[in-house]
Amino acid sequence: MHRQIAGRLTGPVTKWIVLVVVLVAAAGLGMFAGKLLDVQDNEMSSWLPDSAESTRALEKIDAFQDPNDMGTTVVYHNADGLSEDQLAAIERHAGEIEKIDGVSHVLTPQRAAAAGIPGSYVSADGEVAKLDFTINRGDEVWLEMPDVAREIRELTETDGVEVYLAGAGGTTADQSAAFEGFEGRLLLITLLAVILILLVSYRSPVLWVLPIFTAVVGLGISMGLLYFLAKYAGLTINGQTQFIMMVLVIGAGTDYALLLVARYREELRRHEDRHEAMAFALHRAAPAILASAATVVVGLLCLMFAELNSTAGLGPANAVAIAVTFVVMVTLLPALLVICGRWVFWPFVPRFGSEEPTSSGFWARVGNAIDRRPRAVWVVTAGILAVLALGFFRLDTSGVPSDEIYTSEVDSVIGQELLTDHGLEDSSTPVQVITDAASADAVARAMTGIDGLGTPLEPIVVGDTAMVMAPLEGDSLAAESKDAVAEVRDRVHQVSDGALVTGWTALTMDIMEASERDNKVIIPIVLVAVLLILVALLRALLAPLLLIGTVILSFGTALGISGLVFDFIYGYDHVDPGFPLFAFVFLVALGIDYNIFLMTRVREETVTHGTRRGSLIALSSTGGVITSAGLVLAATFAMLATMPMTFALQIGTTIALGVLLDTMIVRSVLVTALNLDLGSKIWWPSRLDRGGAGSTEPPNEPEHEMVPALR
Template sequence: MHRQIAGSLTGPVTKWIVLVAVLLLTGVLGYLGSMLNDVKDNEQSSWVPASAESTRVADELSQEVSPNDIPTLVAFHRSSGLTDEDLAAMDEQAQQIAEIDGVTSAGVLTPNAAAALREQGQPAPDLMSEDGEVAFMYFTFNMGSEGWNKIAEPVKEIKEITAIDGVDVYVGGFGGQAYDFVNSFDGSHVRLLLITFGCVILILLFTYRSPILWILPIFCAAIANTMAGGVVYLLAKYAGLIVNDQSQYILSILVIGAGTDYALLLVARYREELRRHADRHEAMAFALHRAAPAILASAATVVVGLMCLTFADLNSTASLGPVLAVGVAVTYLVMVTLLPALLVICGRWVFWPVRPTFGSAEPTERGLWARIGKRISVRPRSTWLATAGVLLVACLGLFRLDASGLSTEDSYTEKFDSIVAQELLNDHGLADNSNTVQVVTADDALPAVQDAVAGVDGLGEQTEPTSLGNGRSYFEAPIAADISSETAFDIVESTRTAAHSVDGAEALVGGGAAFYLDTKTASLRDNKVVIPLVLLVVLIILILLLRAVLSPILLIGTVVLSFGAALGISALFFEYVFGFEGSDAGFPLFAFVFLVALGIDYNIFLMTRVREETQTRGTRPGSLVALASTGGVITSAGLVLAATFLALATLPFVFLVELGFTVALGVLLDTMIVRSVLVTAINLDLGGKIWWPSKLDRDPVIEAPDAVGNREKVSV
């Protein structure tokens, strides 16, 4: 039945129908995908779970303090000291800034204005340092729910307005951070795609040794990326799926990498069948019949593994799973419809200059991996024990991995204006008024809560309480620390401890630093929940696919070992080579999901071929044939995927640099060592036992190698 379906997709007439249908659908989805920016949600508050204390505070303050408020500041620095003319210029600039669309009616508070309020006996923050070198103005943006996406233009206007000769000016606060985040992605999507496609093209040229063949996989990967963007747009627009810049970038990388992997497997099998069949349509029918189930199993495993992310507490993580799962599903459909159609339309000449002619010998039978397989077969047990030992040693690097989180300054590989602004305020003893704790409490407990919180070190002067109605009030206090630093987290936790200690107050503590703390807490929880869930799901899929129990358990063990080694080596590079201060709390989960979900591809590519060959040759000779046939494909696929993820290192975010490096390293370990050497050695050592409790290859056999490394199975 599979072969009939495969043949119906690539027949002399249907191949053209498939081509036209896919191209028409691409046009529609491409148009929709072009509007993806309109539905992105980069708002920070959308990332944390609804149960988080900072989210509950935001909900209670929604009538008084809009969740769309973006506190922003502009820091001014003159090393010789700011002059009266500088301060006067700030007052004039404040009037212009107040007229910008999105600046709230509260206007702009400047150092002179704050001083005037204090002279009148009204509370006002100190906006100028004691040494007179640094001052800042403070205001709030509110441009509705899309404000985080629209922040770029008004901030650019502010940068032009606030220019003063001899004075360094930096936009900071939440507004400055949002601008730097969005602006750092500006134009980088196209650049990232160009880098990714460039790397993939070079690898395909080396793999295929054809100046033509690489065009088809690349074209299909581009089509898949376009179609995936359209489907994601529809889900974001009408199904509430959260999409942000980060998820879009990872989506493109994953689609291109996974699509090229699937193409490599299909093209390799098609080339085999072209040597066995005179008619290319028949050859493709057999190739698709043999390769499509492995590709489907691989794609389904990745999709299900990614969907496990929906069980995460962190909204940004939970929403990433469906976005990427859609991309992989679309990629699978493109690669088993459009690519086969294009291959049979083009004919054998597309493999030029080395065309696979009917009846010619299969080169993989005496290739590099066939020779490696022979060497492994001499001492398989020693081989897998030594390999596993080396990987275990690499896992020791995990003791150097610090995934407790990163401060704002340490989260970027470049020095953005918002970071410099924060450093100036910290170095000159000024509190960032955009970084506060927000305390909500019952009215009758308000004085007690204020007194309890007043004793927390690191908090500035409290604001006047504001009544929220329903017997609730709130007040704020600035935090004298970077918003995402451990110092700020300690202050938030101390504030929560103090506020929660007041009986009957039902006090809640939120704010910017509390948001980051709750994000970290949710990430640590997700690591403990999602990672075991992904392992369980992958194990079940492998059991169903291979119809065995022992081999899936062994494969999961190699996955965990490979992941640990990749993370351990990466941790050493992060600390001693790159000089990073640590890792984001969510980094281990993302690295695990990508390495396991993608690494399982190579397990499936190899083991489905082992199972296929076992039915006619036996497990040990079948393992050697499978390695010889798929080793080159798996290696090329690993290089492609490593190159695509390594492209993330071009972005100025420590999280993405670390993720790209770790996934690239892990994929290379997986393809060149774990799958091809470790797994093959285990198969050769255990033989038919790996299929327990299946009846496959239970008969004792004598296996004698022939001249090309194939073996005959003879029952005794």
């Protein structure tokens, strides 16, 4: 049946039908791909589960303020001290800023003093002053804040003074600016890296165009489909989801293309009719590609069990993208290849009846070297990987402070550092406590005398509910601020069981707590899901267990090396609490690909040659294409390091390292050594385990047999 389907997809007539259908779908959905940015939800509050304390508090805060209100601070700095003229300029700026759409509650040093608002607006040394205001641009604030920030910077330019935009508004502006226009640049850089690798792999100036074109079509269809799912089905899409999807689709899609093209090239030497050759190639390669895609899809869907909405949304969004990519790669790419004909491989055209140039070279020699002492090889290799994994303890998963969020200096971070260093409170990100009106005064008293927290303001009462606010004295993401918020929660909960604490820092803490829970719950679920897929694919139990073990070891080693790189090379030893989960899901789901590509070929060769000989043939036959696929995927994820966000740098580095480990060491050395050492035992308890060479299974179909669909 598989060969009949493959034959029908690549027949002389049906290839044109497939081409038209896919391109029409691409044209229809592709026009909505550019609108995906319009349905993104990058608000921090939207990432939280409904059960989080901050979420429950935000549901009640509407009575006191618009939930879209965003506190923003303009920080002025003059190392020689701010002059009277410069302080007067700050007062004038207030009037100009008030004219900006959505701005309210502008406070300057003079206005704050006149209103009797506690807290200083000019530092004791006279070098730093601040101007606070609230901005509300509704749901479009993420998109509009970079423009607002540019307008404010122009209005507040002052001779001899450095001006920075900080607070929640400044942070949002910097985050949005980091993603602004970067999708296109990231896609271009990724494509250039993949094209370079494909040129080297294929040694053809033409062939690389087809995989790249197909991958881009898959990406366009995926983005268009996700636009509708986000707009009408409530799927959460944010900037993080979109930039990961881009590199994932291009990387995984190109991997699938490499495997299919390699098998097609083999079959062109065995079959004169290119349609027949493609039918056999698709029949042989599709199960491995399907298993690979299914592993990634299932691994990503496991993220739906996450409490964190951003993580739960990232899973199904990218799972849809991978499923679409698989379908496009096994339909459009085969159609394009048979339409173009053999010449697309120029100058190394695979002629009918010619010998397949063996990649024996390197990978055959590696296999023969391992075959001499396989047990010693896998024991030593596993030992070295385990030692390298110890670097994991260099990772600090307590959260990323403000000064490590970006890989370059940005206004919000510099402004926050100036406020902290010069003893000024950041009133734009206060701690907010929602409680009943009767306990408001008691809650305010409980919030006094806490290290890192300023004096609480008078409670605001609306009906039976009250809100008490207090400014943080330091960076809202610093450990001291988190400790202060934790103490606020302990104290106010003792005063009132119904008191709820929220604010920028509290939101961050609840995200951290949800991330830690997700790490403990989802990782085991992913492992079980991937194991079941491998058992179904290989029809054995021991081999899947060994493969899962090698991937876990590879993951640990990737984290270990990353811990050393982050600390000693990058200088960013803090990582997001959700970092281990993201790294795990992508490395296990993607890293197992190469083991799937290898082991499906081992199983195929075992039927005829036995496990040990089949392992050497499989390594020699797949070595080149799997290495190329690994380099492509590593290169695509490494492109994330070009983003100005530390999280992107870290996740890109770790996945690239893990993929290279899986490709070069785990798949080629460790798994092959285990195969050679255990022999037919790896297929336990399937029939391949009986009789050594697997003589009880029917042999492969003769290569010269005509595909039924083409007869």
